[in-house]
Amino acid sequence: MSLQPTITGKTYVLGDNVDTDQIIPAQYLTYNPAIPEEYRQFGKYALSSVPPSQSGLPKGHVPFHTKDEFVSDYTFIVAGKNFGCGSSREHAPIALDAAGIKVVVAEFYARIFFRNAVNGGYLIPFESASRLCETVCTGDELRLDVPAAKLHNLTTNEVYELKPLGEVAPILEAGGLFPYARQQGMLKA
Amino acid sequence: MMPLTLTEKILARHAGRDAVRPGDNVWIDVDVLMTHDVCGPGTIGIFKQHFGKDAKVWDRDKVVIIPDHYIFTADRMANRNVDVLRQFVAEQKLPHYYDVGTDRYKGVCHIALPEEGHTRPGEVLLGTDSHTCTAGAFGEFATGVGNTDAGFTMGTGKTWVKVPPTMRFVFEGELPPYLMAKDLILAVIGDIGCDGATYKTMEFDGGGVYSLNIEERMTLCNMVIEAGGKNGVINPDQVTLDFVNKRNRSGKKYTVLKSDAGANFVYEKVYDVRKLQPVIAKPHSPDNRAFVGEIKGTKLDRAYIGSCTGGKMTDFRAAAKILKGHAVRIDTFVVPATSEIAAGLKAEQLNGQTLEDVFLSAGAKIGPPSCAACLGGPSDTFGRLNEPLSCISTTNRNFPGRMGHKEAKVFLASPLTVAASALTGVITDPRDYLA
Numbered sequence: 148m149s150l151q152p153t154i155t156g157k158t159y160v161l162g163d164n165v166d167t168d169q170i171i172p173a174q175y176l177t178y179n180p181a182i183p184e185e186y187r188q189f190g191k192y193a194l195s196s197v198p199p200s201q202s203g204l205p206k207g208h209v210p211f212h213t214k215d216e217f218v219s220d221y222t223f224i225v226a227g228k229n230f231g232c233g234s235s236r237e238h239a240p241i242a243l244d245a246a247g248i249k250v251v252v253a254e255f256y257a258r259i260f261f262r263n264a265v266n267g268g269y270l271i272p273f274e275s276a277s278r279l280c281e282t283v284c285t286g287d288e289l290r291l292d293v294p295a296a297k298l299h300n301l302t303t304n305e306v307y308e309l310k311p312l313g314e315v316a317p318i319l320e321a322g323g324l325f326p327y328a329r330q331q332g333m334l335k336a
Numbered sequence: 337m338m339p340l341t342l343t344e345k346i347l348a349r350h351a352g353r354d355a356v357r358p359g360d361n362v363w364i365d366v367d368v369l370m371t372h373d374v375c376g377p378g379t380i381g382i383f384k385q386h387f388g389k390d391a392k393v394w395d396r397d398k399v400v401i402i403p404d405h406y407i408f409t410a411d412r413m414a415n416r417n418v419d420v421l422r423q424f425v426a427e428q429k430l431p432h433y434y435d436v437g438t439d440r441y442k443g444v445c446h447i448a449l450p451e452e453g454h455t456r457p458g459e460v461l462l463g464t465d466s467h468t469c470t471a472g473a474f475g476e477f478a479t480g481v482g483n484t485d486a487g488f489t490m491g492t493g494k495t496w497v498k499v500p501p502t503m504r505f506v507f508e509g510e511l512p513p514y515l516m517a518k519d520l521i522l523a524v525i526g527d528i529g530c531d532g533a534t535y536k537t538m539e540f541d542g543g544g545v546y547s548l549n550i551e552e553r554m555t556l557c558n559m560v561i562e563a564g565g566k567n568g569v570i571n572p573d574q575v576t577l578d579f580v581n582k583r584n585r586s587g588k589k590y591t592v593l594k595s596d597a598g599a600n601f602v603y604e605k606v607y608d609v610r611k612l613q614p615v616i617a618k619p620h621s622p623d624n625r626a627f628v629g630e631i632k633g634t635k636l637d638r639a640y641i642g643s644c645t646g647g648k649m650t651d652f653r654a655a656a657k658i659l660k661g662h663a664v665r666i667d668t669f670v671v672p673a674t675s676e677i678a679a680g681l682k683a684e685q686l687n688g689q690t691l692e693d694v695f696l697s698a699g700a701k702i703g704p705p706s707c708a709a710c711l712g713g714p715s716d717t718f719g720r721l722n723e724p725l726s727c728i729s730t731t732n733r734n735f736p737g738r739m740g741h742k743e744a745k746v747f748l749a750s751p752l753t754v755a756a757s758a759l760t761g762v763i764t765d766p767r768d769y770l771a
Contacts, residue, residue, distance in 0.1 A: 164530060164621060166735040172742075173711040176374045177406065177413035179420065180483070181381020196737030198620075229531040232564060233735060234711070235466040237378060237482035257564055258535050259466060263482035314361065324484055325386045333363075334386075334492070 149320050150271065154249050154291045155301075156222025159211060160204040160280055161197065165226055166233035167260065171242040172196040180241050189238055190217040190245030203285035211246070218247040223289050226253040227280040230272075231260025237267060244269035250291055252279060252298060252309065265315045268323030273298075274310040282307070339596035341502040342569050343537040346477040346593055350460050358501035358602075366398070367459035367476075369489050372445050373403040375464035375482075377420040382487030393428055394493035397586075400432040400454050401425055402445040407436055407706040411714035443674035443705030446470040446558065446644040450550075451676050453583040456590035457572040462489055466561045467644050467732065473553035474580060475572035475592065480561065500566045502537040502595075503528075503603040507544030509610040514767045516654060517552035518646065518730065518750035520544070521559040522615040523607065526625025534564035536602065539595065544609040545570055550579045551650040558645040559732050562622040571595055614766055616728075617748040620736045628753050628765045637725035639664065639758035640739075641751055642671030642703075643710040646730025649680050651751040656691045658755035658769045659698040665761035668700040669719035671708045678705050700758070712740040721746075728757045 175192045178185040194202070194211045203209025211219050224243065230253035231239055240263050243251065251264070252273045264272045273296065283289070287302040296309040312319060321327035328334045338355050340348065348356045350364035371379050384391065393399050401421055406414035418436050425433040432454070434442040442448035446467050449455050457475035461468060464486045471478035481495070489495050505524055525532070538560040545553065553570050560568030570576075571594040580590075614628040641647065641655050652672070672678040681692040681702070695702055701719075709719035710731040721727055721740035727747070729739065734746035749757070752766035759769065 164735070166733075166738075168711070168733070168735050168738045172737050173374075173713055174715065174740075177411055177417060177714065179377040179381065179413075179417065181378050181385070196742045198736050198742060229534065229564065232530060233466065233561075233733060235464060235468075235480035235482055236375065237484060255531070255534065257531070258566055259480055259482060263484065266482060266484035266488075324488055328488070 150293050152293050154222065154293065156289065157220055158223035158225050158283060158285065158287050158289050159219070159221040160283055160285045161224060161226040162201050162204060162280060163227035164229045164232055165197065167231060167236050167239040168233055169196045170194060170231065170239040171236065176236060176238055180238060186241065187217055187245055189242040190247070193219070193242035193246035204280060205284055209285050217245070222247065222249050224248055224251045225279050225283045226251065227278065228254045230256050232257035235259045237263045240264040240267060240269040254278060265318050266324040268319060271319060273312070276308045276310060279307055339598040341537065341539060341599040341601070342475065342571055342593055342595040343477055343502055343567060344499060346458055346460065347497060347499050356499045358499050360499045361496060362499065363494050363496050364460055366462050366489050366493055366495055368398055368400055368454050368461045369486060370400045370402060370445055370449060370461065370463035370468065371486055372405055372465060373417045373421060374405045375486070376401060377417050378483035379464055379486040379490065380420060380424050382483050383490045386487065387491040391491060393490050396428060396430055398493070399430055399490065400449065401430060402434050402442055402448050403436050404443055404445050404448070405707045406713050408704050408718065409714045409716050411716070414714055441675055443672070444644045444647065444707055447648060447673040447677070450474065450583060451674060453585045456580055456584060456588065457576060458591040458593045462486065462495060467558050469560050469565065469568050470554050470558040470644055472557040472568040473550060473570050474576055475570060477567055479567045500535055500537045501602040502539050503533055504539045504541060504601040506542035506604065506606045507540065507609050508542050508606060509544055509608050510547050511544060511609050514614060514752060514770050515609065515612055516750040516752060517548055517555035519612060519615045520607070520609065521556050522617050522625060522748060523612060525559065525563045525623045526615065527605070528563055530562055530621055530623040531564045533560060536565055538563065538565045538568045540568065540570050546573055549650060550575055551648040554648070555645050559622070562732060614750060614753050616753060616763065617734060619734055619745040619747065622733060622748060628749065628763060632763050632765055634763040635726065636666055636728050636757055636761055636763065638666055638727040639668040639754050640709060640719055640727055640729040640731065641754055642669065642673065642708055643731040644673055645732040646751055647671055647673035647677065649677055651730055652681060652691050655751040655755035656686050656694040658752060658766060659700070659759065660686055660689065660694045662698055662759050664699045664758040666758060668758040669709065670695050670700045670702045671719065672705045674705050709739050711738060728754050728763065730754050
């Protein structure tokens with residue numbers, strides 16, 4: 148498995164310090180992500196504890212799910228600082244993955260969320276060079292050039308520089324920690 | 337030799353190197369891996385998926401499984417998850433399992449680990465829970481990981497880490513009777529913000545820290561994650577060793593490591609604790625700090641005393657001191673972190689009355705030991721905020737929805753402040769009740 152070089156889709160915008168309780172509330176952690184039918188359930192409840200005024204910026208009060216109760220129409224999340232802070236629950240990147248999110252672009256991440264996202268290969272966590280959550284609007288159509296770390300806003304015709312993925316790029320390219328460790332000979336193939 | 341911080345020293349030893357520098361990526365050996373009912377089933381799933389259905393954990397003696405999150409609930413899925421743990425423990429013949437419904441049941445993992453002798457200076461502890469950092473109070477490297485990391489460690493005994501730079505927080509002076517470790521850590525988080533220590537170690541030092549008992553030191557380290565910290569540490573002293581040696585039933589040898597003089601800290605801040613006032617974190621972030629005096633009189637619906645950070649004997653002793661002989665004005669929930677603490681509430685007396693009796697006589701409700709409403713949980717969880725209430729709590733997080741309802745307002749404060757506020761129904765400075 149390797150990363151898709153180009154990812155295109157609509158974006159959902161959130162603010163600062165979106166913690167793991169907002170991404171997937173604790174009451175839904177009873178589902179076991181190791182069971183595929185239950186993995187799907189996390190998509191249904193993804194972002195369900197984000198306060199309505201902060202849901203889908205700049206206006207807020209934009210539902211994350213529209214047509215399908217499990218999978219969102221959005222491909223990207225653009226957010227502010229410290230995305231994924233709080234608990235170590237891997238259910239957080241799993242919920243976003245199950246909801247169809249392929250890329251998060253935040254100013255920076257809480258450490259455990261970032262590591263979980265990379266380790267499981269659930270989504271690509273890019274960091275933006277500028278504060279995009281106040282530039283990009285929910286519903287904007289984006290195109291990400293993964294190798295160049297450039298984000299094109301097709302709605303406004305702007306281009307944003309992202310920070311390179313750096314040392315986690317090979318893990319994401321391998322598809323996560325386990326395939327990476329096999330490639331490196333840490334684990335038997 | 338290059339001077340190293342405590343965290344750098346532990347990581348270097350576990351990587352088989354003389355020294356490491358912040359930013360180095362190293363593979364390290366893990367001494368203890370802990371998981372629980374919320375992240376255990378996913379971890380076990382990943383372990384089996386990648387190592388095989390019949391694979392064995394790397395070292396049975398180093399895996400500790402402590403169900404604690406969703407225990408006293410009728411939720412079928414939650415109960416099913418404990419069954420997943422049970423079955424795995426039986427298959428793997430794991431000796432360190434603390435099963436629900438047995439005499440071995442403990443409660444909150446971060447308090448159960450040291451009580452049962454699974455924390456030792458100089459070691460590396462990983463847990464599938466962000467508050468695993470609590471164990472830094474024993475002078476070890478302890479941090480929270482996700483299911484994939486834990487599944488990997490379960491099969492290999494190893495993990496990779498990026499060596500964090502260390503921030504140093506020095507507390508000078510001895511705490512006045514109206515302050516607790518919770519006030520100190522809330523002051524720090526308010527100063528540096530809930531991303532102020534992202535990817536970094538927070539080391540606590542100074543006479544104010546070494547005068548704290550071990551439970552208060554755990555409260556300090558518990559909340560480094562609320563500032564984004566990778567781990568928190570306190571250099572071991574006699575207080576640490578006395579506790580560890582009493583609990584270390586296996587007799588496992590350990591090495592006491594300390595930060596070297598001249599070690600490099602990327603940040604340093606000195607607090608004179610004698611000048612601090614009681615601190616509170618307002619909704620909806622642990623860094624939304626105020627002094628209790630600034631918002632006193634704010635109306636409350638509920639008080640909650642419990643969790644890994646606020647449900648230890650020291651926390652209940654403090655609350656009992658305020659509540660004794662008075663009646664609470666608002667619903668007040670008391671949740672001992674572990675069964676040992678629950679037994680302590682029945683055994684320990686304050687002026688001829690057991691602590692349990694102090695709480696019940698004041699009109700508080702006491703629940704069985706578990707994580708309970710600290711993180712909301714299933715809707716029948718003891719103390720859960722099922723409505724948009726205002727709650728003052730000794731727990732560690734107040735992000736939207738944390739204790740249940742996403743419009744509930746949660747204020748975080750010390751057990752002294754929470755108990756004083758329970759008596760009045762409004763945010764109250766504990767100094768009003770301490771003669």
